[in-house]
Amino acid sequence: GENVEQHPSTLSVQEGDSAVIKCTYSDSASNYFPWYKQELGKGPQLIIDIRSNVGEKKDQRIAVTLNKTAKHFSLHITETQPEDSAVYFCAASVTGNQFYFGTGTSLTVIP
C-alpha cells in the first residue's frame, strides 16, 4: 500500500516568518493530496488540497506544491500568526480508495 512520510515532526517559527512542511509518497497512482490542520481537542480540518494534474495551488497565506516525478508535496504558510499553531497532516489517496496520512507536524508560532 501507500506510504506517506512527513517532515519535520516539530517546527517552531517566529510570527511573520514562513513555515514549510514536506511529505513524500510511494504510490505513483496517488492523485489526491489534502492537508489538514488539527487543533487541540478538535478533528482535522481541511485547509487546502491539490490533485495530480496541478503543480501548485494557493489560498491566501497557504500554498501547496506537488512534484509528481519526485513524489513529494509541500505545504507553505507565509506570514505565520499564533493562530496557525496546530498539528498539520498531509495525506495521499487514489480516487475512490482510502487515505494514507503522514505522521503530523506540530507547528508552533512564537509571538
Next chain:
Amino acid sequence: KAGVTQTPRYLIKTRGQQVTLSCSPISGHRSVSWYQQTPGQGLQFLFEYFSETQRNKGNFPGRFSGRQFSNSRSEMNVSTLELGDSALYLCASSPETDTQYFGPGTRLTVL
C-alpha cells in the same frame, strides 16, 4: 450546512466490554470513513462505507466493525475492548469527490 457530528464525544469503558460509536455525515454526503488516532500510530484508516456498503477496509482485527444506514449515518462497533483500543475515533464524510470532512471525534478510554 451542519458539519459532521459524532456521539458520544467521550466514553469510558473497561476491558472486555463492547462499544458503539455514531457518526452523522454532512447532509448529502454518502461516504463515511472511520479512523483511529493515537499518539504512537497517528491516523489509521479503519473502513469506509458508501451507500450502505463497505467499500474499503484497513488492517484492523475483526473486533472492529461498522455499518451505514440508508440515511448515510454510520456506526462503528468495537467488541471485547482492549487497553490498546484507547484512542480518538474520527469519522469523515465525503460527497462524490475525494474531499473528506472530519467530525470532532469520540475519545474512547479503556480501563
